[in-house]
Amino acid sequence: xxxxxxxxxxxxxxxxxxxxxxxxxxxxxxxxxxxxxxxxxxxxxxxxxxxxxxxxxxxxxxxxxxxxxxxxxxxxxxxxxxxxxxxxxxxxxxxxxxxxxxxxxxxxxxxxxxxxxxxxxxxxxxxxxxxxxxxxxxxxxxxxxxxxx
Numbered sequence: 001x002x003x004x005x006x007x008x009x010x011x012x013x014x015x016x017x018x019x020x021x022x023x024x025x026x027x028x029x030x031x032x033x034x035x036x037x038x039x040x041x042x043x044x045x046x047x048x049x050x051x052x053x054x055x056x057x058x059x060x061x062x063x064x065x066x067x068x069x070x071x072x073x074x075x076x077x078x079x080x081x082x083x084x085x086x087x088x089x090x091x092x093x094x095x096x097x098x099x100x101x102x103x104x105x106x107x108x109x110x111x112x113x114x115x116x117x118x119x120x121x122x123x124x125x126x127x128x129x130x131x132x133x134x135x136x137x138x139x140x141x142x143x144x145x146x147x148x149x
Contacts, residue, residue, distance in 0.1 A: 018111060025107035029100055030074065035067050036104055039076065039093065043101045046092040049082070053091075058139065076100065 005013075022033040031039075038053055045052075054064045068091065071077040076097035082088040093101075116124045 014115070018115075021111050021114075022107060025110070026104065029103060031100065031104075032070075034063075035071055038064070038067050038071060039097060039101060039104065042077065042091055042093045043098065047090045049088050049090060051088070071097070 019033045022036060026033075026036065037057060041048070041053060041056060050061060050064045050068055053068075054061045057064070068077055068079070072079060074096070076094055078092050078094055079089040080092070082090050116127070119127065
């Protein structure tokens with residue numbers, strides 16, 4: 001099957017289907033696809049701030065604040081006042097937050113296996129490397145409104 005649609009449309013299809021897939025896979029955890037990246041970063045970088053997350057994901061602070069608030073309400077994220085700057089809060093995963101990380105990783109692996117079905121290891125690596133370059137190029141473009149925030 002060949003899709004005769006522009007590149008942007010192809011990317012949109014993949015992103016939309018990933019969103020649907022992850023929401024379905026993580027429904028039992030009452031997590032949305034928008035909360036998952038926060039959990040994954042905090043599993044590797046405990047003690048960062050909401051501002052750090054907003055810059056990392058190139059999205060506005062309000063979106064991150066809502067995701068963190070929901071995760072906090074679910075008992076998956078702790079917010080502790082920064083002793084150096086009392087206006088900031090340092091984020092970390094709770095025990096419950098740490099427990100869901102392997103479930104998320106399994107779901108992501110399942111998605112990647114679906115996505116790369118029929119690809120050789122070399123083709124898979126090439127695609128991932130190429131998509132990383134596309135992301136870097138898009139972040140370096142003048143249209144990215146979050147680069148200097």
